[in-house]
Amino acid sequence: MKNKIKTYILALSVATASFVLGGCTKSFEDVNTDPDAFSDVPATNILANVIRNTGESFGGDIDGYGTFAGYIVKIQYLDYMSGLIPTNNTYGNRWYACYYNLTQLDELLRMTEETAEANKNIRIVARIWQNYMWSYLTDGWRDVPFSEALKGAEEAGSIVRPKYDKQEAIYPAVLKSLKDIADELAEGAGPDEVGTGDFIYEGDMEKWQKFCNSLRLRLAMRISAVAPDLAKTTIEEIANNPSRYPVIETNAENCYLTYPGAAPYWEPWYTTGYTGDKRVDNFGISDIFIDHLLEMEDPRIGKVANKANDGQYRGYQNGAASTPTPLTSISFIGDKYMNDPVGFTPFYKSCETFYILAEAAMLGYNVGITAEDAYEKAVRLSMEDNQIDAEATDAYLAGKGKWNNTKERIWWDMWVALFKENFEAWSLYRRTGIPSTNYPSLNSVYGDAHNDQPFRLPYPNNEYLYNVDNLNEALTGVKDYVWGTQMWWDKRTGVY
Numbered sequence: 001m002k003n004k005i006k007t008y009i010l011a012l013s014v015a016t017a018s019f020v021l022g023g024c025t026k027s028f029e030d031v032n033t034d035p036d037a038f039s040d041v042p043a044t045n046i047l048a049n050v051i052r053n054t055g056e057s058f059g060g061d062i063d064g065y066g067t068f069a070g071y072i073v074k075i076q077y078l079d080y081m082s083g084l085i086p087t088n089n090t091y092g093n094r095w096y097a098c099y100y101n102l103t104q105l106d107e108l109l110r111m112t113e114e115t116a117e118a119n120k121n122i123r124i125v126a127r128i129w130q131n132y133m134w135s136y137l138t139d140g141w142r143d144v145p146f147s148e149a150l151k152g153a154e155e156a157g158s159i160v161r162p163k164y165d166k167q168e169a170i171y172p173a174v175l176k177s178l179k180d181i182a183d184e185l186a187e188g189a190g191p192d193e194v195g196t197g198d199f200i201y202e203g204d205m206e207k208w209q210k211f212c213n214s215l216r217l218r219l220a221m222r223i224s225a226v227a228p229d230l231a232k233t234t235i236e237e238i239a240n241n242p243s244r245y246p247v248i249e250t251n252a253e254n255c256y257l258t259y260p261g262a263a264p265y266w267e268p269w270y271t272t273g274y275t276g277d278k279r280v281d282n283f284g285i286s287d288i289f290i291d292h293l294l295e296m297e298d299p300r301i302g303k304v305a306n307k308a309n310d311g312q313y314r315g316y317q318n319g320a321a322s323t324p325t326p327l328t329s330i331s332f333i334g335d336k337y338m339n340d341p342v343g344f345t346p347f348y349k350s351c352e353t354f355y356i357l358a359e360a361a362m363l364g365y366n367v368g369i370t371a372e373d374a375y376e377k378a379v380r381l382s383m384e385d386n387q388i389d390a391e392a393t394d395a396y397l398a399g400k401g402k403w404n405n406t407k408e409r410i411w412w413d414m415w416v417a418l419f420k421e422n423f424e425a426w427s428l429y430r431r432t433g434i435p436s437t438n439y440p441s442l443n444s445v446y447g448d449a450h451n452d453q454p455f456r457l458p459y460p461n462n463e464y465l466y467n468v469d470n471l472n473e474a475l476t477g478v479k480d481y482v483w484g485t486q487m488w489w490d491k492r493t494g495v496y
Contacts, residue, residue, distance in 0.1 A: 043122050044195025046108045049131060050101045051199045055098035055257040058136070059345030060268030061422060062283055064332075065089070068453045069223055069415075069425035070438040072303075073318045075284040075330055080319055081444045084458055084482045092460030095141070098133045099149065105130050106150050120190025121205055125198065127181055128212050131174050132347070135219055138170045139427050140457045142487055143474040146170050161467045164474035167488040171223055175234060178216045185209040186244045200257055200347075206246070211255045213238050214248040214348055218424075220358045222431060223489045224363060235360050239367035248350045251385045253350040259341070267343025269420075273333065274458075284330040288437040290315030293416065296400040299392040300383065304419050305331040319441025336386070337420050346421045349385065354378035355414040362407050371402045375410055382417035408434065430455065430490045452495040454482035 066072035069077060083090060105126040112119040124229035137144045139174050146169070148162035185205070194203040201207040220234035240244040248254065259267040273280050285305045290313050293301040301313055308314045309328040316330045324330045332338075360367045367374075375396055383393040403409060411434035418425040429438060458481040463471045477485035483496065 016118075040111075042195065042197075043108050043112055043119065043126075044197035046104050046197070047122060047125060047129075047194070048197030048199060049199070050104050050126075051257060053097055053101055053261075054129075054133075054347075055199075055345040056268055057094055058423065059257065060272060061094075062269060063255055065422035065426045066283075067318060069418075069422050069429055070286055070435045070453075071289050071332065071422060071425065072289075073284050073286045073316050073320075074282060075316055075324055075327055076282050078319060078323065078443070079090070079441055081441045081446060081454075084148070084454060084480075086455075086458050086461040086464055086481060088461050091140075091457045092462070094457075095137070095460045098137045102130055102133050104152055105133075117190065119192050120184075121192045121203070121208075122194045122313060124181055124185060124190070124205070125194055125208055127177065128208060128215070131178050131181075132215060134170065134174050135215070136423070137179060138167050138174075139487070140423070141459060142167045142456050142485070144170070145470070146173070161470060163470050164168055168226075171219065171227070171488070175216060175219055175230065178219075179234075182209070182212050182216065182245055200255060203413045207248075207253050210246050210248045211348060213245045214255075214353055216245075217247060217353060217356045219346070221230060221359060222427065224359075225491050226448055227490050232365055235356070236366050239357060239360070239365070239369075247353050248348060251350050251354060251381060254346065254350055254385070255418075256344040256346050258344050261340075261342035266341040266344065269333070269338045270341045273338040279332065279339075281327040281332070283333055284324070284327075285313075285333065287315035288435055288439075289316050290331055292412070292435065292437070293323050296412075296459055297396065298401065299388045299396060300386050300416060300419075302334070303336045303386040303388070304334045304416075306334055307331060309364075313425065317442055318439065319443045321443055337379065344420075347380070349417065349421060351378040351381040351385065351417045352414070354381065355410055358410045359407055362410070369412070371405070375413070376402050378410075378417070379413055382413070385417075407432075407453070426453070429453070430487055450483050450496055452483070455486050455490065455495075456482050456486070458482055 007329065063074050063079060067074075073079065086092075088096075107467050108126045109123055112123055116123060120223040134146065138146075143164045143166055145162035146165035148157075148159045151157040151159040151162065185208075189205040194205075201211075216234055217238055220231040224231035238247060256352055261266055261267070264271075273283070289302070290305060292298075293304070293314060305313055308331050309326065313331050314329065316324055337343075354369075354374045357369055358366050358371045358378060361371035361374060369377075377399060379401060383396070397403075401413065411428065411432045415425060415428060415435055418428060429435065438453060440450060444450070456478070459471060459474070486492065486495070
């Protein structure tokens, strides 16, 4: 897979070079007929570009969602939440990355439409990833352009200022689309090879089928408190039809993107965290994360965190008044997660499946497994993914991590397990209130106006400039850009 990414990048460079060199010819016609330039982009190259862009755009976040989720704090350039404003950078870039990816995948579907049956597999992968992008958008910003999005071209309707759809409408539509895809996959894969652009599963359609149904589980559980009937029927349908709707159940099936590991194509956290062989001392592990891991005697602590300079694990406060002295007196992000140029960007971990099933069993859903068994399976998968041996895992499950028949036990352990999948952990927090010890920056520029981490992301500034009428409707109830109206599925009280 690493070599495939390198090959793709080389091919993209050749295509770019051909276009640029062709631009030196004397006429526009010469440019368009340059024999060295690519006239058609293979569908697998489009897929490669989208997957790469997803990994680099979202996998590189450390202190944003990582701080919102309660994992990571800035220790050198302290975070006072001043960056949570409309901008076309940072979170705005991720907004554009989502819509860019959606547009690229729409083009892939358009160019293969006339040969849809012959291109069934790559079209299915494209549609699954589109739904993943839609879920990312709505869970990040809540109401977003959806039904009128991607229709700027004349033949699509010339809609350049799309309306914002309610999250309440987006979720059922995404779940329906994933259900349709799941049913198509249940009838069998197509004849085509997805190609070298599949950097995640290398064309293994059975694993894509499992990711599709696992994504359905995730989204259904997210809305279990606000659309209980849809959540229950979706989860029970999947859990009770494993041959038709298989899910991710082993770490070998994890939806992870790995990287070439050679300069400059390093894993994003490694790129951010290292200059040559020197560690960049910007990020520490938060006090609430370290404190929880220590209290629980959780063996995963040695993977998610490094020891401080005195040989102890020590977290730091979010938005402290001053930097720690010295910086090395704080635990940094563990080498497994930051000191690996190959590394990985996680989109779905197998343990998630069983945390979800454990919670579903607690809700009384018929899922074919008890909450205790599902919880213990989830913990073992997370430990295995972190290279924790069976003896330490058994000790944890017999000790502080022992099943206690509460949803809180599921959520606390899931929070630990989701480390590096920070966006998903932030969503878990917003839905469940776990970790209950989470708090916003102590020296926030907003003072005491808000007692919680952000509920959402700020819309990009270009939306204020070019789609303001539709945006203003979406902004109803929003306060200070990222607070106010909570996510549709966020039913917590007492947060503001």
